[in-house]
Amino acid sequence: MSVENAPVVDVDEAAIPVEKKMYYRFESNDKKEFRVSELAIQQSETLNRLVEAMGYTSEDVENKPAIAIENIDGKTLKLVFQWCEHHKGEAIPVDDGSVPKIVEIPEFDAKLMDIDNGLLFKLIWAADYLNIVQLLNVSCKKVANMAQGKTPAQLRRVYLLPSDEEDEAAKRAAQEAQDPRAREVEEEFEERKRQGGNSFF
Amino acid sequence: MNIFARCMPAALPDPIKNPGKPSPLRKxxxxxxxxxNMILSMLTIFDLFALSLVSEKWKRLVHAYHTAVPDNALQCIRLIATTKTEKISITRNEEDKEFWIWEFDSSFNFFNSVFSPSVPVLESLICWKEETEDDAEANGTITRHTLKVRTAEWKAIEKLLEHMFSIFEFRSKIIYFDLDWQSFGTIGFLDSMKQHGFDTYSYQGRNEVEWFLRRILTEQEPTKNLYFDCTTSKEFRFKIEQLNVENHFHVEQSRGIAIGEVLQLMDKGTKQICLHGTSFGKFEFKILVVTLRNMELPKWKKLNLELNKEINVFNCFEDEEILSIKTPTDRNAVIETKTLYTFPLQTDNNYISSDNVGFHIKREDGTIMTATLFGRYFACVYLQDSDAELLSIISSLDHTIDDLHFEYDSLV
Structure with a gap:
């Protein structure tokens, strides 16, 4: 995808410093490109360190290939960068280790996370991977809120958690129907797990 | 039929789609x-508890999360069983005003539920009706979250406790067990169960309670306080010397407890011991006082005893030198080891008559132990903080049996 056609995350112009605006280009694992402001990137410790280490100039950003984020798809990355742009310039919270952790979900974040559970878990994983502390806090809070007041039976349904019997039945079924392709998939999954689980979704 | 079979779930879970696919949360x-871990740290105690009941795998995950971080350890678990109610209550911190309570309720209407034999036993015990109430009190607001558990059988309570101890770590455990407020056979829930015609009810009277007590004292032993008031059979014994109770050890029916066990408890560091209905008389009391005079007891503070015979301190220690002092705060008295100093006990408390007596004993380590005898049968032996403080402390000597009683209200 060319730079001109890349989807651009909405930016609040008024909040951006007047003197110099630098936008980095990132590419998801499904080749979707995003332009993200320098200030927004600061919300992600991982990306911030990355761009600092690269030392790009404004020209480099335009002329060099977009920075590839190979583990995250475009749909998830779009949410991540929307969140970063909205919260740019905000202080990054420090974990005080308190239990239970008290987190409020702002209105913008609540709307942003009004998504299906699959995407929500991808967002959590991306926030963890990119080390975006506050996004991790609010997305985890959203998942924790789903458990509120639920019975074990309801939790199984909400989080798609099998019971012992279902776990056992699934294992048996998998063993019985082990065709070469199924074995391949299983081996691939095990291999990924051994490699540290980076290719999560 | 399983004893839990009457505890029916309100609704059956929907079947899981794609059962072979790992759930996102698991992944x-x-x-x-x-x-x-962050998600788990944001769950309430009840939510964590519910998650642990999803499957064995989740039970292990919740336990692993809970034990991984020392800060996760819960401060206190209390088992409260009285003739009116049975509760398990948990707080996160020492001074926490937020209580998580499992209240056992036998009056739940089982007929409104759908029975499924496939629902795991523990899950089927829980009605899962959460209630939260705030009480404004002098020391701030107390919040109680209550989860109704639809049974009041000891086996069910034991099962639930076992599960809690398998997922949570507790710094201290308190057991408050009082079934003798009225006679045992008339406990309310027993009658109401029979009225509903549940033929599966396995009440076997006292034996069942004794079975529960034995389990609770040996497997889930109290670590902070134990209050135990329940008439047991003569054969009922438990090895109290094995317990490690930090603060209060209070038994109402103590006839089976031997003097050696009491001394062992003190030696282990129990601060306050209160035994009613003991089989102790003059002989045991003397042994106790003489032993306490010489024993090194870094933590022990008070011992309260109801003796089985009226004793006279002068007869009790006739081979000892006994000096009388006019008041407990007699500034002219020089307290020596090997001498008992008696003084008249002055109090207007209703429990105590004017002929009560108190006496000081200087211990081997130099500390002062004071014993007071109330009425005909009650003795209270307690350690003074230090010689220097003795006079000021005992100047307001008004210790009563009530001092050592558990404050039930302070438990929940």
């Missing part, structure tokens, strides 16, 4: 443990 536990 998160492996691929992003930080995020997974």
């Amino acid at each position: 998160l536990a492996e691929a992003a443990p930080r995020a997974f």
